[in-house]
Amino acid sequence: MTIESSKRVELVCPAGSLPALKAAVDCGADAVYMGFRDATNARNFPGLNFDEGSAAKGIEYAHQRGVKVLLALNTFPQPESWERGTRAVDQAAGLGVDALIMADPGLLRYAATRHPELRLHLSVQGSATSYEAINFYRRQFGVQRAVLPRVLSFSQVARLVANTEVEIEVFGFGSLCVMVEGRCALSSYATGESPNTCGACSPAKAVRWEEDTEGRRSRLNGVLIDSYKPGESAGYPVLCKGRFEVNGRVDYAIEEPTSLSLLDHLPELLKAGVKALKVEGRQRSPAYVRQVTTVMRSALDACLANPDNYTPQAAWTAQLDRVAEGSTHTLGALDRAWQ
Amino acid sequence: MKLALGPLLYFWPREQVEHFYRRVADLPVDVVYLGETVCSKRRFLTRADWLRLAEWLAEAGKEVYLSTLTLMESESELRTMRKLVGNGTYPVEANDMAAVSVAAEAGVPFVAGPHLHTYNQETLDLLASLGARRWVMPLELSAETLEQMQQRRPAGLETELFVYGRMPLAFSARCFTARNRDLPKDDCRLCCGDYPDGLPLGTQEGERFLTLNGIQTQSGRVCNLLTELPRIGKLGVDVVRISPDSRHSEAVIRAFHEVMTGEVSAEVAQQRLDETTGEIYCNGYWFGEPGMATVAKQ
Numbered sequence: 091m092t093i094e095s096s097k098r099v100e101l102v103c104p105a106g107s108l109p110a111l112k113a114a115v116d117c118g119a120d121a122v123y124m125g126f127r128d129a130t131n132a133r134n135f136p137g138l139n140f141d142e143g144s145a146a147k148g149i150e151y152a153h154q155r156g157v158k159v160l161l162a163l164n165t166f167p168q169p170e171s172w173e174r175g176t177r178a179v180d181q182a183a184g185l186g187v188d189a190l191i192m193a194d195p196g197l198l199r200y201a202a203t204r205h206p207e208l209r210l211h212l213s214v215q216g217s218a219t220s221y222e223a224i225n226f227y228r229r230q231f232g233v234q235r236a237v238l239p240r241v242l243s244f245s246q247v248a249r250l251v252a253n254t255e256v257e258i259e260v261f262g263f264g265s266l267c268v269m270v271e272g273r274c275a276l277s278s279y280a281t282g283e284s285p286n287t288c289g290a291c292s293p294a295k296a297v298r299w300e301e302d303t304e305g306r307r308s309r310l311n312g313v314l315i316d317s318y319k320p321g322e323s324a325g326y327p328v329l330c331k332g333r334f335e336v337n338g339r340v341d342y343a344i345e346e347p348t349s350l351s352l353l354d355h356l357p358e359l360l361k362a363g364v365k366a367l368k369v370e371g372r373q374r375s376p377a378y379v380r381q382v383t384t385v386m387r388s389a390l391d392a393c394l395a396n397p398d399n400y401t402p403q404a405a406w407t408a409q410l411d412r413v414a415e416g417s418t419h420t421l422g423a424l425d426r427a428w429q
Numbered sequence: 430m431k432l433a434l435g436p437l438l439y440f441w442p443r444e445q446v447e448h449f450y451r452r453v454a455d456l457p458v459d460v461v462y463l464g465e466t467v468c469s470k471r472r473f474l475t476r477a478d479w480l481r482l483a484e485w486l487a488e489a490g491k492e493v494y495l496s497t498l499t500l501m502e503s504e505s506e507l508r509t510m511r512k513l514v515g516n517g518t519y520p521v522e523a524n525d526m527a528a529v530s531v532a533a534e535a536g537v538p539f540v541a542g543p544h545l546h547t548y549n550q551e552t553l554d555l556l557a558s559l560g561a562r563r564w565v566m567p568l569e570l571s572a573e574t575l576e577q578m579q580q581r582r583p584a585g586l587e588t589e590l591f592v593y594g595r596m597p598l599a600f601s602a603r604c605f606t607a608r609n610r611d612l613p614k615d616d617c618r619l620c621c622g623d624y625p626d627g628l629p630l631g632t633q634e635g636e637r638f639l640t641l642n643g644i645q646t647q648s649g650r651v652c653n654l655l656t657e658l659p660r661i662g663k664l665g666v667d668v669v670r671i672s673p674d675s676r677h678s679e680a681v682i683r684a685f686h687e688v689m690t691g692e693v694s695a696e697v698a699q700q701r702l703d704e705t706t707g708e709i710y711c712n713g714y715w716f717g718e719p720g721m722a723t724v725a726k727q
Contacts, residue, residue, distance in 0.1 A: 169580075
């Protein structure tokens with residue numbers, strides 16, 4: 091592997107707010123991604139995201155420092171929200187973002203037709219897990235990059251990259267979706283809102299905490315997600331990361347609260363031909379963005395400089411684990427044993 | 430309105446599958462979807478076996494579709510899908526854009542399955558232009574959204590609605606059944622075969638919440654829109670889908686058929702079905718509520 095070819099690996103960092111965007115830009119992101127303050131993106135959380143004014147400011151800040159801005163419009167508009175979707179595409183084009191990250195086939199067609207000059211990325215929410223699917227989006231809409239759902243192993247990623255001219259972006263760090271992104275309706279089953287329809291998973295307004303002498307319990311629209319003994323640390327009740335009873339055993343039946351981290355495996359990703367590494371966490375604080383961007387920048391630079399002798403520093407791992415969900419990390423589906 | 434039997438989502442022994450479809454041949458369903466849509470490791474039936482079943486059901490007068498795998502990861506899964514789409518006789522249910530792509534290029538008519546992202550009329554237009562003859566509404570959409578989708582549906586495109594069964598809500602790279610049995614996925618010993626109607630997942634308070642079915646996660650409750658059939662008909666739905674299970678499919682098919690032909694009122698049919706199945710039903714998605722909710726008839 092030559093350093094020249096791998097230099098093109100982009101570090102893509104989350105910007106849930108203007109301070110987070112600035113943190114990512116200042117700490118070495120090659121690109122940041124943001125969303126509008128509504129249901130047009132998959133992190134539609136209270137107090138998060140950008141209106142047109144703050145988006146313009148963020149774009150200016152990033153562009154002045156040579157950092158790209160990607161805008162996520164990655165929910166699936168329904169007939170009553172269709173116009174909001176197309177307006178968001180037009181707004182983003184007007185703002186001069188470097189690319190749109192989109193998932194809905196209808197909206198992709200709209201963007202490709204109305205704004206042919208605009209670069210399009212296929213969101214992870216598009217659920218494209220094979221080159222056959224990704225090449226379809228390329229042919230139909232001219233998509234130039236695809237973000238892979240977190241379901242493939244290293245060898246499957248490498249094979250996919252070899253069979254498409256579309257650039258491939260993978261998640262490098264952050265909260266882990268155990269389900270195929272875009273193909274999970276668990277949240278709407280329990281709460282009425284899902285990432286696909288509303289841009290929200292396990293929304294805060296459906297969360298209720300109960301506390302008594304036996305400890306704490308978290309509920310999502312009444313459904314008991316987890317219970318904690320007094321003193322036991324408790325996490326946000328994402329419904330797939332609760333403890334449930336299956337076959338008489340109470341356990342994390344779907345997934346533990348843990349983060350994805352590919353820090354230890356950057357050379358494999360570069361070798362596979364991955365073009366961009368994404369950090370998850372638009373819902374996290376500017377401090378998180380600062381920490382993760384700094385570590386991932388150092389790690390990526392070290393790996394690009396000398397991929398054959400890359401070893402992650404213990405301090406990097408420790409810094410990332412401190413901000414990781416559950417304070418632990420996993421390779422997710424890239425590691426067959428996890429599956 | 431036609432009655433359809435969706436693809437079998439569980440992993441049954443070959444004899445049970447063949448016995449099941451032998452019964453189906455005599456039951457009042459018009460449309461049958463065949464094939465493995467969940468996990469490529471489930472291979473008790475070969476492609477030739479499925480094609481034989483297809484032929485058999487077609488001879489019994491059923492409209493037969495071959496359903497493709499929903500989550501495609503490996504080259505061998507793509508190869509299997511291409512062969513399925515290129516079978517030369519039967520149209521397919523495409524459950525992933527990879528299958529849509531292959532079907533469109535080969536000019537094979539297809540049904541756009543419930544796991545494609547068909548959330549608006551523009552996507553319907555796109556799918557119709559690629560050769561879709563029918564679309565299945567995503568499970569989480571409501572009657573109100575369906576009504577709006579129907580208003581500008583492309584000419585000739587049929588609409589199908591999931592009306593009965595545990596809802597397939599999520600797919601993963603991970604096998605949750607194997608995880609519960611402490612088995613690695615690569616050595617899963619096909620343990621999902623031990624649960625002919627999936628493995629119940631309950632809360633710590635004993636409430637049935639979800640159902641584990643290998644890499645697929647289903648609703649804990651059974652979706653049932655039997656008493657909504659009159660409204661479904663008025664909305665111009667062409668096909669209603671029942672998802673197979675190991676115990677009650679025949680009673681469910683008969684109940685829907687009797688209501689659709691007007692032999693029995695929906696209320697009476699529902700009462701009989703309650704006695705037969707003893708299930709806790711949900712219908713929340715249809716009414717724009719959380720999917721697990723049970724909304725009284727409005």
